[in-house]
Amino acid sequence: MDTKLQHPPEMTPDLALHLLQDGHERFQNGHTARRSLLQKVQETKDEPRPFAAILSCMDSRVAAELIFDQSIGDIFNIRIAGNVVSQHILGSLEYAIATAGAKLIVVMGHTSCGAVKGACNHVMIENLSGLLREVKISIPQELTENDDRTGENESFVNKVAVLNVYRSVQQILEQSSTIRQLADSGEIKVVPAMYDVSLGQVTFYP
C-alpha cells in the first residue's frame, strides 16, 4: 500500500484557491460543513496550518470564515475598513506567508463599501480621514462614470472599490519584496476578488 496516500496533499497556491472556492460554493448552496468548533480547537492548538491570508474590509457582512466556509485554524483573516494596505498590514501578510506557510493572499473588496462611499463623499473624521485618503487615490482611475461621482452613485462606488482592490494588490507586490519574490517564483499567489453583498457571491479576478 502506498503510504503517501494517507497524507494530505501538499498545499499549493492553486489548491488553496480551490479550497476557498469549494467553501464558498458550500456557503452559497447553504450546505456549510458541519464541524465541531471545539474539536477544531483541539486539533489546531499545537500546530495550526492556515493555507491562505485574506485581506478584506471590516464591513459586518464580509466575514471571510463564513463566506468561504472555513473553520478555526484555516485562514488568516485580516480586516480593515476599505481593505487598505499599510506597513502593519504588509507585516501581517509577510508573517502569514513567510513564517506560517500560507500559499495564497486574497485581497477582497465588496460592493456598497462604506469606506469607499466615504472616500467618494470626501468624509472628514479625525483618524478616519487618513484611511480614506488611501481609498481616494483610486478615484481618478475611474473614468466611466461622468454624471454622479459621489458615494450616492452605487455603480461608481463599486467601480472604485474594484480599482481599490487592484491598488492594494499592487502595493503588496511593490512594497514587500518578500511577497513579490515568492509570487514571482510561483510559490504563492496574490489574487484580487470582490464580494457582492446583495448576492452573497465572490468573484475572483484572474
Ligand SMILES: [Zn+2]
Ligand atoms: Zn467596506
